[in-house]
Amino acid sequence: MRMAEQEDACKSGANTSRASSLLRCLKSLVEAVTGPWTWRNLGGWLGIIAAILFIKGCVVDQYTIPSGSMEPTLTGDPRFFRGDRVLVNKWLFGPRIPFTTARLWKWGGPRRWDIVVFRAVDPNAEHPILIKRVVGLPGEQVRINEGKIVINGEVVAPPEPLEDVLAYTDEVTLDALEQKKQLLFLAKKNQPLPSLNPQHPQVKTLYAEMQRLHDAVRDVTLDELNDEDVEALCNDVNPVALQLLDGFFSLVRPQMRYGVSDAPEFSVIPEDHYFLLGDNSAHSLDGRMYGWVPHNHLYGRAFAVWWPWSRRQDFTGFSQTWWGRTLLYGLPLSFVGLEFFLALRRKSRV
Template sequence: MAFDFELILAAAFIITGIAWGIDRVVYHPKRKQLLVEMDPEAVANLDSNAKLRLADTPKVLLEVKSYFVIVAVIFGLRSFVIEPFQIPSGSMLPTLKIGDFILVNKFEYGVRLPVLNTTIIPTNEPKRGDVVVFKYPVDPSLNFIKRLVGLPGDKISYHNKRLMINGKLVDQSLLEELPYSFNPNKEPVKLFDENLDGVNHATYNSYRWDKRLEGDWVVPEGHYFMMGDNRDNSSDSRVWGFVPEENLKGRAFYVWMHWSSWFSIPSFKNNGLIK
């Protein structure tokens, strides 16, 4: 089973919140009354922990409820404002490297209910060229990150390593031929600059030929077509299909750290906005 941190955090928020509520309604009034009835000098000699233990307040309840505020803050920030992710694969090279730590704008595509991911307050529409984090359609417990290439109603074609949208070839220019690349395949690649509706970004194409990544698609309403910038080393909508709107989690906008492994030194030299 995949590690679903969002679900675990939501459960922690509910459990600590219930503990806080029970203490506030049941035990807090009793403690307050006891403190009023006690001798002022005795009250002055009690530390904060001793005061909390008055009225036979269960120790477990106090321990659990003590985490409520910090859990609530983290849960709120991750659910509605900004969520951090780490890049686990090379599918978005050269834009995002394995080990990049990124920030995702959670309200870019609407304020959504945690876990359920249902939009409750619409904000902006997804745009072609956005780098998007979404729930993997095949297994929603997994988070994927790709570039949004196709909007609802678009006709997408990918043949001979060229991308075509609605009958028009996407502009690209060759920047460099690299003898090898810093991806898991360690193979020669061509580095291109691609323009998606005014969004310029870099892509890799290898010299290999994979017919499975070629085809023609029409994007259904309420869905999006995603592709990795590492075009020949990306499992994306060409392989597993379209991404429903309700699976979108947010737009990746900033790299704040790179840490490739536990035995390496974190780096901040390539921090910056994601193009």
């Protein structure tokens, strides 16, 4: 009995020893990154985290373009590192409390034609963070007429570089590719659509196509498909299904009233609010549907595209100013120089 107890004790001790050794090894690996576990070091890391949160929340941050509503100015693609990444000046409109719409101070507002990042006014929006162009300012009367923006009864032309880009419409349509994308999303769910009569011949055709495509897209992340993939999957889809789908979405999409109706509540922008539209007007869910955006929802002004490198852009001309060049070149060189100086200092102490 005693020998068995001694063997169990030995095994338990060996297991405890291995566990302790593993914990020491893990701690060593973590300390190689974080440094020693001291109160002073903890304070340093808390300071770094606070600085990062302050910079991202109040000074500058980067955002990904999730959709094609701002094309051709900005390319949207939810796939990893495919869509444009924009840099946003959050200090311009006043610092906010991070992760909220509460602004500590209001220092100014955007100008017409600025591109801004903001929190959606609809709490149930598919994309909670959006990017659009400022078209109407507080107190103005705005109207979209034959592709042009009419402010207080007068046509306001966009800046010359944007004249061939911006043409606003009072209706949203689905092009052929977008119809096929929507069909794939419906096929993935493969559920009946509300307000459609399942006994109607065209509806039966649509449901048959959804059923046929369901197995092909059931386990596919549809947002990662490119245009060629969509075309290949929908190569032999019955045109009747796509036609019916376009009619269905025209019934269920949000009503377009703001900037379209002459009624004061839909044409006069309240104080401290803005009218924001997508550059890809015919395929953009924007202020025409969800209305005016309050100032405290504005995160900041987009001033550059930093990725992909082949599409890099400077929207505000900051890269031609002394402070812009300082941010782009001076700060990185300063960090490199500081690291070089510290390395020499450490070497001289050895």
